[in-house]
Amino acid sequence: MNDGLRPGDPVRLGGYELLGRLGEGGMGSVFLARSPQGRRVAVKVVRSELAHDDEFRGRFRSEVNRARQVPPFCTAEVLDADPDHDPPYLVVEYVEGPSLVRVIREQGPMTAAGVHGIAVGVATSLTAIHGAGVIHRDLKPANVLIAPGGIKVIDFGIARAFEATSQHTRTNQMVGTVAYMAPERFDTASGRQVGPAADIFAWGAVVAFAATGRTPFEGESATATAMRILTQPPDLAGLGGPLRDLVSRALAKEPADRPTARELLDGLLTSAAPAGSTDPAGTADPGGTADPGGTVDDGSGGGGDGHSGATSTGPAGKRRRRLIGLGAAAAVVAVLVPGVLVGQQLLHDRSDASPTGAGTTGTPTTGAAATGGPASPSAATSPSGTPGASPSTAADRTRAMLAGQRRILLHVVEIDRDLSLPFDGEVKVGDGTGKDALFVLEPVGVDYMIKSLNPEIAHRPCLGVKLDAEGYAFLVGADCQPGVATVFGISREGRDDKGRTSYSVISEKYGVVQWSPSQKKIYVEHLGDAPIATTFSLVDRGAA
Structure with a gap:
């Protein structure tokens, strides 16, 4: 939904004419705009307090360059960016279609065929994203758009520039939505690094939400949800068939126990799709753009996030294992209570695909070389x-x-x-x-x-x-x-x-x-x- 511009909103950024406000979040605001060629695009404008931070600008530029390498067939294509503008902004493809969170809120849980379509579409997107050396970091239903041509995953990769600049993370905030965060996201004391496996965990939570209308670790607060993610098994009641096993594996506490995006996709395509599988959206309506992202919430990803213009209402070889104990669970309570500044220093983000790209055939090497990781x-x-x-x-x-x-x-x-x-x-x-x-x-x-x-x-x-x-x-x-x-x-x-x-x-x-x-x-x-x-x-x- 286009809410029109507010007093103080810019009317032009670079060569882009801003037409209206589509949403806002912790990282900034998203506007509907017209390009110099007359194309409708979505422009994400970064929060003003980040505009004068050289570290953020450098990371923002780096992440934009990486995001440009992601094939656009299943994502909102990155079209342009100006990290040196005051404020910095990013231009992406404007996607016509509602977000998954809007569809579930308006229509309820999806049919088995619809859920399978969402699972395949998002796994395909993650295969391409990881194959380009990018980690999404904020996958949630509000970042899954159901476009006429298929599923589009948006807002990938850019969150890292914000997350790594931890002094700008506000009280009671982390980058992302708690209900879709992997356990390692909370376990900051160990120094364990966040990799593609965190996106796989989020995939499992997104698919469970599409099937049941709730998140698999739903709690009464962000802290309670985080504690369940760290210590409890997922609630997958209402999700059955072969998909339940894939989702359960994706939601494993230990990153090494989760499948890769390519392995997910292989599993989905080799298992029988539900009869009558069609467009999981049901219907598509205008809207859809990149979520400014960034704030913590404990729900399913709605609430003023700017997606689809909606106003939300409500493996082979041994692997090292490390149990997540009560120390990590207790640490997350400190992270999420007021008065604590949070932010993770992430060491790396890059990876490589095989020479034939994310769609390489053949047996994937354990650990996902075929999907962007070693x-x-x-x-x-x-x-x-x-x-x-x-x-x-x-x-x-x-x-x-x-x-x-x-x-x-x-x-x-x-x-x-x-x-x-x-x-x-x-x-x-x-x-x-x-x-x-x-x-x-x-x-x-x-x-x-x-x-x-x-x-x-x-x-x-x-x-x-x-x-x-x-x-x-x-x-x-x-x-x-x-x-x-x-x-x-x-x-x-x-x-x-x-x-x-x-x-x-x-x-x-x-x-x-x-x-x-x-x-x-x-x-x-x-x-x-x-x-x-x-x-x-x-x-x-x-x-x-």
């Missing part, structure tokens, strides 16, 4: 499923390399050279023939440590970022301990001249790994909006 480093089998077998296809080799199962050369595409870590501990480039040029990727969440296999290096065998006396960042050998200086995102960029997938290597804190033609050395730098000039391909050199 496979479990403890997986003992090759992608083909045979212990010790060589990968049989390019996609298999890529998954095995990303899973840390293969020795690799890090080939610098633009100069046709390979990284090396000699005994002196300073990263160089060479012809790739020496023992100092062999590396292996060690997955850390959705990111990686890069470990040298040079037998002459007993200490500091992992690549890390070091600042020199003048503050410039470059790569050196470092201890293999996960941290901001040793964990890197690996993001697909294209192909090299031999047809191999090429990647950018990025430190979340220090920037992109680059080659300096003038200084003849590898360095690390934040590029802003400048294009990435140095990419790497992974050259298989046998089993690790």
Whole structure:
């Protein structure tokens, strides 16, 4: 619903004419606007107090660039953004269609066919989002739009820029909606990082809401809901059939026990869809845009969130397990009571898809390399499923390399050279023939440590970022301990001249790994909006 502009609202941002207000939330306000080409778009304007925060602007720019890599077929396409505007804003596709929360509130729980359609649509979106190296972080019914052409998941990825700037998180607030938050979102004391598995948990809660009209951990308050998420099994009464098992697995307390988005999608497509499966929306009406997001609530995602213009009324290999005890449950009470400032420092966000993208066929590697995250480093089998077998296809080799199962050369595409870590501990480039040029990727969440296999290096065998006396960042050998200086995102960029997938290597804190033609050395730098000039391909050199 277009409420018209309020006194003090801008009438124009950049080249966009603002036509009316669609909603507002913790991150800002959303407006219906007209582009210079006459297209209707949705413009999210970030809260004014963030406009002068350089850290936020940098993160906002980074997250927008990532979000642009998500295929638009099942999401609201990111069209434009200006992080340097006062205030910063983001322009996305305007989606015609109601949100899932509006449909449930107006029509009640969906039929089995409708729920299956929602489950498939959202799992497809998460497969694409994770495959582009993005984590949604605020998946909820209000961020699921039922458009005439199918399900659209909106507002993905951008929440991280807000969340990481914790000094701007207001009292009694976190980024997201409590009822759809995974247990690890509350367990801040352990330092456990939030990855794609948190979105899978939210998928389970969203599907349960579509089937039952309530959230699976519904409590009388945000604190009570959070406590149930941490300590109680989900209430899935009213949800049956094969879908119930998938939802139950998605709502596992331990992230490693949840399926990946690709595994969800495979399970949904191989199980029998309910008879008469049609458009889960029933009917579609005008509206729909990105939720400004950001505030905590304990309900099902309604209440002034700006979605669809609605005015809401009311696996193989061992995995390490860690029980979430009462300490974590007690901590969440402190997080959610008034007077406590909250905010999580998230280490990483990047991941990589297989060379053929999110829709790669074949058996997924344990840990979801096919959906944007690394496979479990403890997986003992090759992608083909045979212990010790060589990968049989390019996609298999890529998954095995990303899973840390293969020795690799890090080939610098633009100069046709390979990284090396000699005994002196300073990263160089060479012809790739020496023992100092062999590396292996060690997955850390959705990111990686890069470990040298040079037998002459007993200490500091992992690549890390070091600042020199003048503050410039470059790569050196470092201890293999996960941290901001040793964990890197690996993001697909294209192909090299031999047809191999090429990647950018990025430190979340220090920037992109680059080659300096003038200084003849590898360095690390934040590029802003400048294009990435140095990419790497992974050259298989046998089993690790």
